[in-house]
Amino acid sequence: MDTKDLLKKVRKIEIKTRGLSNQIFSGEYHSAFKGRGMAFSEVREYQMGDEIRTIDWNVTARFNHPYVKVFDEEREMTVMLLVDVSGSKNFGTQIQQKQELATEICAVLAFSAIQNNDKVGVLFFSDQVEKFIPPKKGRSHILMIIRELIDFKPQHKGTNVAQALQYFTSAIKKRCTAFLISDFISDTFESELKIASRKHDLVGLRLFDVHEEEFPNLGLIPVRDEESGQIAWVNTGNKQVRFAFKSAALERKGRLENAFKKSGVDFTQIGTHESYVKPLMTLFKKRGARR
Numbered sequence: 001m002d003t004k005d006l007l008k009k010v011r012k013i014e015i016k017t018r019g020l021s022n023q024i025f026s027g028e029y030h031s032a033f034k035g036r037g038m039a040f041s042e043v044r045e046y047q048m049g050d051e052i053r054t055i056d057w058n059v060t061a062r063f064n065h066p067y068v069k070v071f072d073e074e075r076e077m078t079v080m081l082l083v084d085v086s087g088s089k090n091f092g093t094q095i096q097q098k099q100e101l102a103t104e105i106c107a108v109l110a111f112s113a114i115q116n117n118d119k120v121g122v123l124f125f126s127d128q129v130e131k132f133i134p135p136k137k138g139r140s141h142i143l144m145i146i147r148e149l150i151d152f153k154p155q156h157k158g159t160n161v162a163q164a165l166q167y168f169t170s171a172i173k174k175r176c177t178a179f180l181i182s183d184f185i186s187d188t189f190e191s192e193l194k195i196a197s198r199k200h201d202l203v204g205l206r207l208f209d210v211h212e213e214e215f216p217n218l219g220l221i222p223v224r225d226e227e228s229g230q231i232a233w234v235n236t237g238n239k240q241v242r243f244a245f246k247s248a249a250l251e252r253k254g255r256l257e258n259a260f261k262k263s264g265v266d267f268t269q270i271g272t273h274e275s276y277v278k279p280l281m282t283l284f285k286k287r288g289a290r291r
Contacts, residue, residue: 010146017107029112031288033177043067078135079113079120081106082164084182086126087157096272098207102181103149105276110142127158129167162189165196177201184256193263204260204267213249215242
């Protein structure tokens with residue numbers, strides 16, 4: 001892609017995702033992710049409409065009158081985007097490819113973050129750590145990240161989520177919010193997920209295509225593995241073949257959901273056939289309600 005086309009594409013994504021961030025995501029993002037860095041400041045008398053959970057019961061008992069704790073929010077937070085750039089990112093049989101979906105999701109999260117005065121950094125990974133962009137603030141930094149997301153050429157095609165999490169845990173010392181964005185077609189990474197989630201506020205976003213979970217009946221078709229480059233001929237006209245494929249996909253999905261659940265990591269799934277707005281909003285609202 002030449003520079004002119006690339007800049008045009010970056011601008012198009014900026015207009016769309018910045019608008020979404022301003023109108024929809026920014027407030028929800030704030031309530032879902034801010035508040036981890038709350039520092040106790042003082043107590044004051046309870047006023048109508050105060051959050052009951054902030055009542056300081058010790059002070060209330062001492063003065064026989066309700067008092068609430070007042071918190072100061074830490075000024076800034078670091079947001080890390082851990083993005084799978086392996087060969088399977090090019091797969092997509094619906095509205096978009098997984099790479100296009102990942103780019104827009106990252107842009108929305110990044111613009112929501114900078115509106116909240118947060119720093120944003122990125123880690124691209126395949127079966128190696130491909131590139132690390134340290135966290136910074138500002139629109140020009142976000143545009144550089146979007147440009148990289150569109151045009152980045154990975155050196156490797158495989159996926160190793162465990163290695164990406166290990167690198168992230170050692171590279172980012174201070175607690176941050178991190179979005180792990182992948183299709184998770186990878187070897188096991190559960191222990192690395194648990195270690196990372198103890199140190200950071202981690203969120204898993206699985207990007208998938210419906211035809212990774214279910215074959216349509218198309219007769220004998222060649223199927224190419226984007227990561228290994230191998231081609232296999234599959235008889236999708238055979239009901240048993242379709243059933244076995246679907247069963248294996250459901251089992252993989254179940255294991256993945258279970259790994260995130262056991263690690264205590266928030267997790268949602270977004271398909272190439274749908275808008276990412278609803279799944280992200282549902283996730284943000286669920287997190288906001290827990291605070």
